[in-house]
Amino acid sequence: MASAALPALSPALLEQPAVRVLSEALGENLLGATDFRGEVAITVDRKAWLKAVSLLKDHPELDYKLFLDLCGVDFLDREEEPERFVVVLHLYSVSKKRHVRLRTPVPEADPKLPTITPLFKGANWFEREAWDMYGIVFEGHPNLIRLLTHDAFVGHPLRKDYPQGQRHVLKEPRKWLLDVPHESEHLVINLGPSHPAMHGCFRVQALLDGEIVRDAEAEIGYMHRNFEKMVEARTYWQVIPYTDRLNYCSSFMNGHGWALAVEKLLGVPAPPRAEAVRVILSEFSRIMDHFVCISTNVVDLGAITPFFVVFRGREKIYELLESCCGARLTVSYVRIGGLAQDVPEDFVARCRETLDFVMDAAKQMDELLTRNVIFTRRFRDIGVMSKEDALSYGWAGPALRGSGVETDVRRDAPYSGYDQYDFDVPVGTTGDCYDRYLVRMEEIRQSARIIRQALDKLPAGPVIVDDRKVALPPKSEVYGNIESLMNHFKLVYDGILPPAGEVYGATEGANGELGYYVVSDGSKHPWRVKVRPPCYNNYQAYPQLLKGGQIADAIAIIGGLNVIAGELDR
Amino acid sequence: MGVLDILKGKFVDPTYAGVHGGGDIITTTVDAVVKWGRKSSIWPMPFGTACCAIEFMALTGSHYDLARFGAEVLRFSPRQSDLMFVAGTIPDKLGPVLKTIYDQMPEPKWVISMGVCASSGGFYRSYHVMQGIDELIPVDVYVPGCPPSPEGLVAAVMKIQEKIQTSQQAGAPQGAHRVGANGEGMYDRRARRAEWAKDDAERRAAGLPPRGVLSDLKPEPEIDHGAHHG
Ligand code: SF4
Numbered sequence: 036m037a038s039a040a041l042p043a044l045s046p047a048l049l050e051q052p053a054v055r056v057l058s059e060a061l062g063e064n065l066l067g068a069t070d071f072r073g074e075v076a077i078t079v080d081r082k083a084w085l086k087a088v089s090l091l092k093d094h095p096e097l098d099y100k101l102f103l104d105l106c107g108v109d110f111l112d113r114e115e116e117p118e119r120f121v122v123v124l125h126l127y128s129v130s131k132k133r134h135v136r137l138r139t140p141v142p143e144a145d146p147k148l149p150t151i152t153p154l155f156k157g158a159n160w161f162e163r164e165a166w167d168m169y170g171i172v173f174e175g176h177p178n179l180i181r182l183l184t185h186d187a188f189v190g191h192p193l194r195k196d197y198p199q200g201q202r203h204v205l206k207e208p209r210k211w212l213l214d215v216p217h218e219s220e221h222l223v224i225n226l227g228p229s230h231p232a233m234h235g236c237f238r239v240q241a242l243l244d245g246e247i248v249r250d251a252e253a254e255i256g257y258m259h260r261n262f263e264k265m266v267e268a269r270t271y272w273q274v275i276p277y278t279d280r281l282n283y284c285s286s287f288m289n290g291h292g293w294a295l296a297v298e299k300l301l302g303v304p305a306p307p308r309a310e311a312v313r314v315i316l317s318e319f320s321r322i323m324d325h326f327v328c329i330s331t332n333v334v335d336l337g338a339i340t341p342f343f344v345v346f347r348g349r350e351k352i353y354e355l356l357e358s359c360c361g362a363r364l365t366v367s368y369v370r371i372g373g374l375a376q377d378v379p380e381d382f383v384a385r386c387r388e389t390l391d392f393v394m395d396a397a398k399q400m401d402e403l404l405t406r407n408v409i410f411t412r413r414f415r416d417i418g419v420m421s422k423e424d425a426l427s428y429g430w431a432g433p434a435l436r437g438s439g440v441e442t443d444v445r446r447d448a449p450y451s452g453y454d455q456y457d458f459d460v461p462v463g464t465t466g467d468c469y470d471r472y473l474v475r476m477e478e479i480r481q482s483a484r485i486i487r488q489a490l491d492k493l494p495a496g497p498v499i500v501d502d503r504k505v506a507l508p509p510k511s512e513v514y515g516n517i518e519s520l521m522n523h524f525k526l527v528y529d530g531i532l533p534p535a536g537e538v539y540g541a542t543e544g545a546n547g548e549l550g551y552y553v554v555s556d557g558s559k560h561p562w563r564v565k566v567r568p569p570c571y572n573n574y575q576a577y578p579q580l581l582k583g584g585q586i587a588d589a590i591a592i593i594g595g596l597n598v599i600a601g602e603l604d605r
Numbered sequence: 606m607g608v609l610d611i612l613k614g615k616f617v618d619p620t621y622a623g624v625h626g627g628g629d630i631i632t633t634t635v636d637a638v639v640k641w642g643r644k645s646s647i648w649p650m651p652f653g654t655a656c657c658a659i660e661f662m663a664l665t666g667s668h669y670d671l672a673r674f675g676a677e678v679l680r681f682s683p684r685q686s687d688l689m690f691v692a693g694t695i696p697d698k699l700g701p702v703l704k705t706i707y708d709q710m711p712e713p714k715w716v717i718s719m720g721v722c723a724s725s726g727g728f729y730r731s732y733h734v735m736q737g738i739d740e741l742i743p744v745d746v747y748v749p750g751c752p753p754s755p756e757g758l759v760a761a762v763m764k765i766q767e768k769i770q771t772s773q774q775a776g777a778p779q780g781a782h783r784v785g786a787n788g789e790g791m792y793d794r795r796a797r798r799a800e801w802a803k804d805d806a807e808r809r810a811a812g813l814p815p816r817g818v819l820s821d822l823k824p825e826p827e828i829d830h831g832a833h834h835g
Contacts, residue, residue: 112798184733185698192732196796200788201732208701228702229652231681236654236699257699258655260722261731276728283656346666364660364752601655604696 044068051075052096053135060090066140071536072299076136081148084122084139088151091126091135099126099135101442102429104567105151105161107141107169108554111195119143120171124151125539125552125567129426129440132447136539141171150176157429160255160575168193168263183256183604185209192264199264212240212252221249226589228257234331235600239578239589246585251578255571258600266564270530271297272371274561279365281566282602284327285320285545287356289602290369295450296540296551297371300533303505309373309498310451315386315489316356316368317451318482322393323352324545324597325433325475326400332472332594333404336413341400348396351389358385371531372506373499383490390486397479405476414469418580418592421466428576431547431569433474434596438466444543456488471595505531530559546570546597568602643687643713644769647676647762650686652706655693657720660752669755674762683709688765691744692752694722695735707742713774717761718744721751730788740784743775 047070048054054068057077064083069076079087091099103125110116118140127134141148150173151158162173163182170191173179181188185205190197215223219242227238236257242250262281266274278289291313298304305313326345334342353363358379360368368375379385404410420430425438435442443460445453461477463470499506503522512519535557541550547569554563573596580592649671653661664671671677680686683706695703707716718738721727724747726736738744745768746761753761768774808814 188733197732198787199731202697202734202736202785202787203732204785205697205700208698228699229706235658236702257696257702258694259696259698260655260694260729260734264731265729280656283659286656346662350663350666350668363663364656 048075052131053077053091053099053133056090056094056097057087061087072302072538074134074136074539076138076537078138078140081139081141085149085151085154087137087139088124088154091137092154097128097135098130099128099133100426101127101129101440102155102157102427102572103127103134103548104429104550104552104565105158105165106552106565107165107171107193108563108565109169109193109195110562113556116140120146120169122148122165122171123552123565125550127442127548129442134448134539134541136537146171147174148172149174152176155429156424156427157572157575160571167191170194181256183259185256192261199261199268209254212238212254213242213250215242224586228254231335234594235598235603237574237598237600237603239581241581241586241589243586246587248581248584248586248589251581253574253578255574255604258604260601260605262566262605263564266561268560270559271533271561272531274564275369276365276367279367280601281568281605282324282544282546282549282570282599283364284599285317285324286364286366287320287368288317288324288542288544289549290367291317291451292540292542292544292549293551294369294371295542296538296553297531297533299540300536300538300553300555301371301505301531302534303372303500303502305373305451306497306500307452307494308377308496311489311493312359312374312378312382312498313369314451314453314456315486315493316359318486318489319352319355319386319389319393321482321545322397322479323349325479326396328545328594328597329400329404329472329475332591333410335590335594336410338404338407338410341403344399344403345396348393351392355385355389358382370499370506372502373497375499377498383493386486386490390483394480394483397476397483401476404472411469413588413591414472414595415467416465417468417584417588418595419465419467420576420580424576424579425466429572430576431572432544433471433478433547434573435547436461437463437471437474439463444541444548448541450542453485455492456485458485468591468595532557532559541567544569546573546599546602566602566605568605570596570598570603574598574603640770640772644766645675646678647674647688647765647769648678648680648686649676649688649690650680650683650706650710651690651692652703653690653692654695654699655722657692657722657752660755661690661692661719661758664755664758669759671759671762674759674766676762683707684711686710687714688762689714689716690719690758691716691723691738692719694727694729695738696733697735698733700735700741703738704741713769715745715765715768715774716742717758717765718747719758719761720753721749724749726788727751732788734788736783736786736788737780739778739780740786741778743778745773745775 048068053075054077058065061083064080066078066080091097105124108121108123110119120141121138122141124137150162160182162176165171166179167181167183168191186209187205188203222243225240228236238254240252241248262277266277275290278293279286281289326349330342330345356366357363360366420438422439425435425440439462441460441462446460458481461474463474507526508519508522513523533555535555537554539550539552541548549569550567552565553561556562581589651661663669718724723738726734746764748757748761750757
């Protein structure tokens with residue numbers, strides 16, 4: 036962990052372009068830099084915050100253009116940190132395929148920091164969230180009001196001295212999101228929070244001039260169920276069920292990402308068989324997620340047949356998951372260091388059968404939609420997102436690739452052995468709804484390709500690491516000998532004890548880059564976990580996509596962004 | 606039994622006390638027929654917010670097929686429905702919305718609370734999650750599970766049908782006395798840490814090891830995992 040007075044940076048660190056450029060430009064305002072588990076983290080003084088961020092973004096050698104995440108961390112009275120709060124920014128460079136973490140300490144007495152919204156549009160909600168959760172004031176922010184919690188809320192809940200269960204009752208919802216002039220003749224409508232086409236609880240308020248949307252503003256937080264506060268009181272494996280409920284259309288992938296992040300922190304990789312099974316089930320989950328996204332999107336536009344076709348396929352995938360772990364939706368199948376148990380004996384045959392069925396459904400959907408005139412007219416040139424804006428908003432996954440940015444965590448920073456598989460990364464050209472749809476359809480085919488390859492060379496062997504500090508011993512041994520019983524007891528009682536440090540574990544979720552930023556203080560509970568939820572960034576741009584368009588297109592656009600409330604609000 | 610049978614006077618409902626039989630003619634009451642009609646054509650309104658809503662889709666899909674119970678006409682408008690399915694977590698921010706929607710439903714109305722989140726806050730015992738929707742609205746049937754299986758929901762719908770037939774309806778919000786009740790973990794971390802530090806210092810001064818710290822034990826000798834000793 037970076038300390039305040041780092042005398043000199045080691046030569047190895049200075050070889051990192053980001054560290055070199057920043058240390059040359061900032062001088063003593065660069066407080067420190069670390070390289071932990073292959074991740075570069077740079078700490079700067081808050082005086083140099085803006086300068087550092089703009090350097091990272093615009094310096095030709097660095098080119099960190101993709102905004103990933105911004106969050107606060109409360110270190111309370113931990114001695115190794117100079118100040119109570121730290122604001123952490125994660126950026127990614129698509130051209131250099133590099134990732135960086137920029138931190139700056141913020142004192143409790145004067146928790147202020149200049150806003151970076153002029154540099155990254157996506158920072159808007161993240162800064163609001165940091166204010167909401169920690170009370171860090173971002174000077175110059177256009178709209179620093181509560182985002183996730185409600186208006187009657189008192190205090191900043193993610194501060195360590197805020198009691199976890201302290202509730203406040205809301206009586207009246209927020210009426211106005213927009214500034215509507217008193218004599219305005221425009222019509223104000225609310226889409227959501229409970230709206231059949233919104234697929235979850237989020238809200239948009241739009242100002243209509245006839246059918247044209249003149250202005251729009253979004254509000255979230257209706258599904259804010261405190262994932263990040265809850266997990267601070269849980270051990271590392273107790274977090275797994277909570278991750279299932281982030282993006283509940285592809286639960287397995289969230290647990291996969293969490294396990295990888297913790298394994299990275301521990302430095303304990305899972306065995307090859309576990310990784311291969313994880314890849315297979317993750318890709319099935321991706322297919323399932325894309326199915327739900329596309330089919331419900333077109334249901335809202337009046338085409339219900341694809342829904343029936345692909346939901347049969349989805350039910351098949353559920354059955355596959357159920358045969359592995361006994362649960363359909365909330366699977367909790369991964370463990371830190373592997374999987375809960377081995378897959379059933381006929382797993383490979385089952386997967387092949389399921390895959391054939393599913394791909395048949397995908398083909399039918401393709402035939403029903405891709406060249407359908409009504410569909411293409413509703414989808415083409417709607418909700419166009421430029422490449423620059425997509426990067427600046429920090430879009431992710433199919434939405435980002437639909438806008439023509441060629442990036443995929445599976446290919447650019449392979450995890451779980453994705454480098455052994457052959458697959459393509461589809462990208463769009465115009466960034467409209469139709470492109471996002473095409474990217475999703477192609478990703479379904481690519482996922483099938485990956486699954487077939489993984490099935491062909493599914494390795495034998497254990498599915499969980501044989502490390503008694505990470506994984507529970509097998510039950511037969513627990514009942515059979517005293518050491519295993521003790522190991523079992525100690526692991527359950529003490530929990531997994533990772534080294535102190537911070538990691539950012541990124542995986543390519545169905546919706547895009549799903550990141551877990553984990554801060555550990557060496558104890559059995561994570562000190563801080565921040566999820567970088569892909570659809571949060573996507574949804575943030577939604578009002579912009581609406582403006583100037585028809586109100587009817589709002590429904591076509593929202594479906595293509597695939598906003599999942601559980602992941603959006605955590 | 607079809608409508609024609611009722612018109613012909615053949616309707617008999619053994620569960621309803623007001624039905625008399627006599628000779629070839631079976632008499633019934635308007636009340637019984639209305640209830641029978643009501644229970645066989647429930648129009649549910651799904652108030653789906655989270656993961657449970659995804660399982661709810663399975664209930665209405667072809668496999669579990671809610672249509673067998675005459676309840677397949679999902680209405681997303683509360684004004685046209687008589688059964689509300691609350692499927693998913695209800696955070697405090699959504700509370701007023703839930704109440705408004707419930708109030709908009711015409712009488713008589715029933716509520717199914719689907720899943721542990723809606724019933725009790727589930728495993729989100731924290732600062733922004735309502736600890737059960739019965740803080741705000743009366744609930745007729747609670748379905749456990751996270752998420753409940755579709756079979757569980759079918760059972761719940763049958764329970765509702767029973768309630769309709771016997772004119773039972775939850776009156777007031779059962780958990781009204783719990784409004785704003787706190788979730789778990791009401792400690793202030795800073796205060797707790799200070800307390801522990803003080804306690805530790807006292808024990809140290811008295812020459813005792815810190816309290817309750819397992820990892821303070823001496824490290825175990827390396828164990829050979831391969832060996833089995835009965
Ligand atoms: S009960 Fe479980 S599945 Fe249902 S909403 Fe709550 S967390 Fe999700």
